Amino acid sequence: MALRMAFAGVGYIARVHAKAAKAIEDVDLVAAVNHRNETLDAFADEFGIPRRYTRIEDMLADGDVDAVIVSTPNYLHAPQTIAALEAGVHVMVEKPMAMNAPEAEEMVEAGERSGALLMVAHCWRFDREVLWLKEQVDAGRIGRIVRTTGYGVHVHWGPGGWFTEKRFAGGGSLADMGIHAIDTARFLLGDPEPVSVYARVGTYFGDYDVDDTDVMIIQWDNGAFSYIESGWWQPHSDGPEAATRLFGTEGYGSVLPTLLELPNRKEKRVEVVESGFRFPREDHGDQRMYDEQMRYFVESVRIGRKPVPGGDEGLVNMRIVDAAYESARTNRVVEIKT
Ligand SMILES: NC(=O)c1ccc[n+]([C@@H]2O[C@H](COP(=O)([O-])OP(=O)(O)OC[C@H]3O[C@@H](n4cnc5c(N)ncnc54)[C@H](O)[C@@H]3O)[C@@H](O)[C@H]2O)c1
Numbered sequence: 001m002a003l004r005m006a007f008a009g010v011g012y013i014a015r016v017h018a019k020a021a022k023a024i025e026d027v028d029l030v031a032a033v034n035h036r037n038e039t040l041d042a043f044a045d046e047f048g049i050p051r052r053y054t055r056i057e058d059m060l061a062d063g064d065v066d067a068v069i070v071s072t073p074n075y076l077h078a079p080q081t082i083a084a085l086e087a088g089v090h091v092m093v094e095k096p097m098a099m100n101a102p103e104a105e106e107m108v109e110a111g112e113r114s115g116a117l118l119m120v121a122h123c124w125r126f127d128r129e130v131l132w133l134k135e136q137v138d139a140g141r142i143g144r145i146v147r148t149t150g151y152g153v154h155v156h157w158g159p160g161g162w163f164t165e166k167r168f169a170g171g172g173s174l175a176d177m178g179i180h181a182i183d184t185a186r187f188l189l190g191d192p193e194p195v196s197v198y199a200r201v202g203t204y205f206g207d208y209d210v211d212d213t214d215v216m217i218i219q220w221d222n223g224a225f226s227y228i229e230s231g232w233w234q235p236h237s238d239g240p241e242a243a244t245r246l247f248g249t250e251g252y253g254s255v256l257p258t259l260l261e262l263p264n265r266k267e268k269r270v271e272v273v274e275s276g277f278r279f280p281r282e283d284h285g286d287q288r289m290y291d292e293q294m295r296y297f298v299e300s301v302r303i304g305r306k307p308v309p310g311g312d313e314g315l316v317n318m319r320i321v322d323a324a325y326e327s328a329r330t331n332r333v334v335e336i337k338t
Helices: 012-022 037-047 056-062 074-086 101-114 128-138 173-188 287-303 311-330
Strands: 003-008 027-033 051-053 067-070 090-094 118-121 145-155 194-202 213-220 225-234 244-248 252-255 259-264 269-274
Touching: 003 012, 003 074, 003 287, 012 027, 012 037, 012 067, 012 287, 027 037, 027 056, 037 051, 051 056, 056 074, 067 074, 067 287, 074 090, 074 101, 090 287, 101 118, 101 311, 118 287, 118 311, 128 173, 128 244, 128 252, 145 173, 173 194, 173 213, 173 225, 173 244, 173 252, 173 311, 194 311, 213 311
Parallel strands: 003 027, 003 067, 027 051, 067 090, 090 118, 145 225
Antiparallel strands: 145 244, 194 213, 213 225, 244 252, 252 259, 259 269
16 A cells, blocks of 8 residues: 655755655655645645645544654654654654754654654765765774764855744754764764763854854764864855764775775875765755655655664754753753763
8 A cells, every 4th residue: 555645844855855755656645734825735736735734733633644754843843743653653854853852852752652653854874975985984994983073064055034043943053954964973983872062152144043153072982073063154164064074093084075095004105995976066965865765764664664863863963962052051061861
């Protein structure tokens, strides 16, 4: 039987997800939820979605939905996800999965109670270049990774609307963009647990109550540490969104551009291993990555596999984000207890 999929939120990223879902055989796009009727109808018409609702509760009460993609502003992620999970509907929720870690914990618990699956759309785990580098790391080519640097920076650009209001977004560029860099570093490191975070954040480029300029250092329990920069409207970035550099005992690995540099100390030369991916990309936020992510979610639902990245990975990221804000506020290193 076809998997019956619904969408909560019909904005920018919901269209990317709908395109991805539409391309999968045996997935029917059955329902969409949005508080504004005009955008709801435009989205539903474009993707041929018959059932339309302004409240997720009404959709869930009507039933006949197997999975929902939650792509609303961050403050709606927890309530919509929990409502769906409690109705036995599988969820893929956008990043950041919640406004903060306590909300994320409630979402994980709701998933555990209901048995429905919870995936968090940390999309860079499905990117071909990130996966190429992960393979090299797993094969031991750069040895033990001792530190990483990573970027989640918008240069000469920043979002507007709800993204810049704390009550809707939870946080600014750190929660919005820093989380991509955090998750990509953690994935490439093999998902270690965070031990502590030190961060500085500020607001310099707009009149809003969230941050647009952030740096942090995360200490991981495997001994490695990650330096992360995030921001909006920055004058420069040393890498595009999710660019991550790995410094290993046997060499250097980078994604975006994607390559290895392996030193031969005896011969005093460095072998550069090219991945074959062109840099910069034509389209940085490549639809293919989202297609792969959607395929993985649909397959997880079909075979009953707990998705990774799921609630557990999303929650770790939220704990890091919360700790970074606390560190910046208190000017201290903040320990993360799990
Ligand atoms: N993984 C990625 O690459 C990526 C990219 C963009 C956005 N995102 C995430 O996706 C989510 C949505 O971002 P977006 O860029 O699509 O935003 P958007 O503003 O384009 O879309 C948000 C949608 O939610 C709806 N909405 C707003 N307020 C609402 C309310 N009170 N009740 C119900 N619906 C409401 C809007 O009408 C719109 O349909 C965010 O969490 C964002 O962080 C992820």
